[in-house]
Structures are given as structure tokens and as C-alpha cells.
Amino acid sequence: MSRPKRAEVLALLNQVGSSSLGNRLILAGSSGVYGISETIPALTEDVDVLIDADWVAKEEQQLIGEMKKLGFEHQPETSTFLRQDGLSLDLVGYSRQDSVDRIGGGENVPIMVFGDLSQVLAAPGTTIELPTQGKALSAAALAAVKLLTIRLEKGSKDKLQALLVIAEHAEDEDFLRKLRRLLMLFESDRIEDAVSDAQTACLAVSGDVVRADAESSGYADMSQAINHGLDILKRLFPPRGEQP
Amino acid sequence: MSQRFLTTAERWRRYQRDLEAYRRRSLFRRSHSRFRRDLDIVPHIFLLASKARMAPLRGPEEAVRNALRGRAVWTLDTAARLVSGHGFLASRDLTGYLAASDLAWAEDKGLVNMPRSSGLSVDPLYQRPPMLIANLEEQIPYVELPSGDRVVPWTFLVRDLMGTLGWRPDLLTRLEATFPTGLAALTD
Numbered sequence: 168m169s170r171p172k173r174a175e176v177l178a179l180l181n182q183v184g185s186s187s188l189g190n191r192l193i194l195a196g197s198s199g200v201y202g203i204s205e206t207i208p209a210l211t212e213d214v215d216v217l218i219d220a221d222w223v224a225k226e227e228q229q230l231i232g233e234m235k236k237l238g239f240e241h242q243p244e245t246s247t248f249l250r251q252d253g254l255s256l257d258l259v260g261y262s263r264q265d266s267v268d269r270i271g272g273g274e275n276v277p278i279m280v281f282g283d284l285s286q287v288l289a290a291p292g293t294t295i296e297l298p299t300q301g302k303a304l305s306a307a308a309l310a311a312v313k314l315l316t317i318r319l320e321k322g323s324k325d326k327l328q329a330l331l332v333i334a335e336h337a338e339d340e341d342f343l344r345k346l347r348r349l350l351m352l353f354e355s356d357r358i359e360d361a362v363s364d365a366q367t368a369c370l371a372v373s374g375d376v377v378r379a380d381a382e383s384s385g386y387a388d389m390s391q392a393i394n395h396g397l398d399i400l401k402r403l404f405p406p407r408g409e410q411p
Numbered sequence: 412m413s414q415r416f417l418t419t420a421e422r423w424r425r426y427q428r429d430l431e432a433y434r435r436r437s438l439f440r441r442s443h444s445r446f447r448r449d450l451d452i453v454p455h456i457f458l459l460a461s462k463a464r465m466a467p468l469r470g471p472e473e474a475v476r477n478a479l480r481g482r483a484v485w486t487l488d489t490a491a492r493l494v495s496g497h498g499f500l501a502s503r504d505l506t507g508y509l510a511a512s513d514l515a516w517a518e519d520k521g522l523v524n525m526p527r528s529s530g531l532s533v534d535p536l537y538q539r540p541p542m543l544i545a546n547l548e549e550q551i552p553y554v555e556l557p558s559g560d561r562v563v564p565w566t567f568l569v570r571d572l573m574g575t576l577g578w579r580p581d582l583l584t585r586l587e588a589t590f591p592t593g594l595a596a597l598t599d
Binding site: 242244245246247249255268270272277278279317318319356359360363 | 416417418419420422423425426428429430432433436437440441
């Protein structure tokens with residue numbers, strides 16, 4: 168398995184955009200960072216793309232066939248497609264019919280469907296057209312999804328990337344409004360947990376930076392950006408009791 | 412090197428595990444406000460060695476409780492059983508406040524054996540008969556139930572619980588849902 172580079176991922180999306188899968192695949196996950204930023208590290212070994220799991224349930228063979236034309240072999244019992252050069256592409260499901268967590272897709276290509284993702288994608292303006300062709304999650308949607316992501320392994324990575332996206336769009340009022348609107352789709356407890364998780368991740372990095380040596384100056388810069396992102400997030404969602 | 416990818420079923424199981432861990436973390440976060448609120452009620456040591464006595468019951472728990480009606484102010488497990496119908500301790504002890512003279516009266520009447528110093532816990536740490544665990548404090552606020560039994564008010568129960576079992580947000584939350592409303596229903 169190879170660690171994909173930004174140009175490689177965008178070229179893949181371009182290739183997908185020209186295929187009959189067209190707009191069905193949406194660049195997301197950590198590789199979604201490639202769609203909206205040139206500076207934030209993706210820190211991923213695969214490419215995540217979102218797909219309508221209900222469509223997969225109906226058109227599974229077409230999906231497998233089209234992916235084969237693009238050079239990807241389906242891995243049995245998984246939602247993973249592997250290219251000969253080692254690039255792996257993972258399908259992540261959403262649904263337009265419901266917003267619950269479940270296993271969807273087809274018999275051959277089972278896909279995890281995430282309720283949060285389905286809820287976010289049902290909101291307007293959550294995907295963008297990439298200049299190089301293909302679709303990706305918008306910056307606000309990517310930040311919201313990463314803030315809400317629940318997973319024990321690599322958990323901090325999602326939060327840190329979200330904070331870096333927020334910091335990069337600190338002056339973009341439209342982005343901040345959209346991010347707030349997307350997170351407000353969820354219950355206040357979820358938002359509180361998302362902010363708390365972001366803060367935990369931020370504190371962990373701050374601690375690392377304190378112990379870092381002079382050669383890690385780039386790391387310190389990133390930590391500052393993460394702090395900035397957290398400040399903005401806290402301004403958008405002040406703790407209960409401090410709300411106006 | 413061959414690469415084995417996680418199957419969707421494996422991913423699903425891992426996600427369920429993460430959700431469960433996350434739910435516990437989330438509940439822990441939610442309990443912070445409970446902790447701050449409960450700390451406003453300063454812990455009180457129900458089992459303070461100089462104040463607490465325990466004596467084995469010589470009759471059924473209900474008979475001894477009835478005999479002490481109007482004298483004892485029940486708290487902790489006994490109060491919870493009387494008001495909300497459910498206790499929280501395994502042993503069927505009687506836990507309450509009683510004047511020293513009333514405790515002596517109970518012994519004279521053969522309701523309890525000779526009182527001795529209390530233990531470190533209201534939970535039995537050894538095999539023992541049901542006990543009357545009494546704190547010899549006299550000025551205790553109480554609410555009188557239609558039966559004539561006296562029980563401590565809700566905030567006092569919290570105080571005793573925290574001073575006896577420590578901070579138990581699970582138990583406090585359960586009791587909060589039943590005790591104050593049970594008390595109101597019984598006394599209205």
C-alpha cells in the first residue's frame with residue numbers, strides 16, 4: 168500500500184470524473200483534505216470516497232465493473248478497491264433515505280453507512296466541484312464531519328485536521344456560518360463532545376510542542392494554527408453558561 | 412508483502428466498540444455538572460466513629476422499624492426503600508438517626524442487642540445479622556410519611572449518601588428520579 172500524494176489523488180478524481188461513475192464519488196476522509204487545502208497534511212495511506220450506499224445496493228456490478236476499468240480490483244467482503252501500484256480506495260457510505268448507522272451497499276460490496284454523514288450531506292452546499300474535475304466535501308462539511316468522527320484509533324488526527332481547516336478559513340465568514348449551521352444539525356451534547364475532543368487533541372499537541380526541540384519549529388507553527396482553530400471553534404460554540 | 416484489508420463486518424464491529432467507548436466518555440463529561448451540583452451539599456460522615464452505633468436486630472426489620480416509628484429518622488437505604496420502594500444496599504439493615512436515649516430504649520425493649528461502635532461501611536464486610544445502624548444526632552430535619560415513619564429530606568439523603576458511599580453519580584441520578592417525587596406523592 169502506498170501513501171498517496173495530493174497530485175495523485177486529484178488525478179484519480181479527474182479520472183473518476185470522466186468515467187460513468189462521474190459525480191457519484193465524493194472525495195472525503197483524510198484524503199478529502201487534498202480537495203480543499205494545499206498545506207494541511209492528509210496523513211493517510213488510502214483514499215476515502217463517499218458514495219450513496221442505496222445506489223450501490225442496486226448497481227453493485229456496475230460499480231465493480233467501472234472500478235475495474237479504472238484499474239481497481241475489489242477486495243472481497245470489504246469496501247476497499249486496490250490498484251496494482253498499491254493505491255487503495257475505500258468507499259464510505261451515506262444514504263438519502265435515512266440517517267442511521269448501518270451496513271449498506273450490496274452483497275459483494277458491503278459498505279458502512281454513517282448517519283452523521285447522511286445528515287451532513289443532506290444539507291445544501293456540502294460538496295464542491297474540484298477545479299481538476301470530480302467532487303469533494305466542502306471545507307465546512309469536511310471540518311464538521313471530522314469534528315464529529317468517532318473512532319478510537321487515529322482519533323486525534325481527525326480533530327487536528329478539522330482545527331487546521333478552521334484556522335485556514337478563519338477569515339472566511341461564509342465558511343464559519345456554514346460550519347456552525349452544519350454542527351447545529353446535531354444535538355447540543357454531540358457538539359459539546361466534539362468541541363471537547365478537539366480541545367483534548369489540541370492539548371496533546373501543545374504538550375508535544377513543549378517537549379519538541381528547535382528542529383521541530385514547523386511542528387510549533389502547526390500547533391499555533393491548531394490553537395487558533397480551537398479558539399474559533401469555541402467562539403462559534405461557547406460552553407453552556409457562557410452563551411449570550 | 413500481502414495486505415489484508417478489514418472487512419466491512421470487522422469495521423462495523425470496531426465502530427460499535429468505538430461508539431460504546433465514546434458513549435462512556437460522553438456520559439462522564441455529562442456527569443461533571445452533577446459533580447459540581449452535588450458538591451454544594453457538603454459531605455457529612457454518617458458513620459463518624461464518635462456518633463454512630465450498630466446493634467443487631469432481634470426481630471424482623473419491619474417490626475423493629477415500626478417500633479421505632481416516631482423516634483427514628485430514617486436515611487440512606489431505609490429511607491430510599493420507604494419512599495421510592497427500592498433500596499440500594501444488599502443487606503436489610505435499618506439506617507437512621509436516633510437519640511442516645513431512644514437507642515437505649517430500643518435495647519431495653521429487646522428490639523436490638525447491645526449497641527457497639529459502627530463499622531467502616533454500611534455494606535456488610537463480614538457475615539452478620541441485620542443491624543440497626545444509628546447516628547446519635549438529635550437535631551435532624553425530617554419529613555413524616557403517612558405511615559408515621561420519619562425520613563430525611565432529599566438534600567439530607569444526598570449528604571448522607573456522599574458521606575457514606577462517596578460520590579456515586581449513577582445512584583444519585585437514579586434516586587433523584589424517584590425520591591423527591593416519591594416524597595411529594597406520599598406527603599401531598
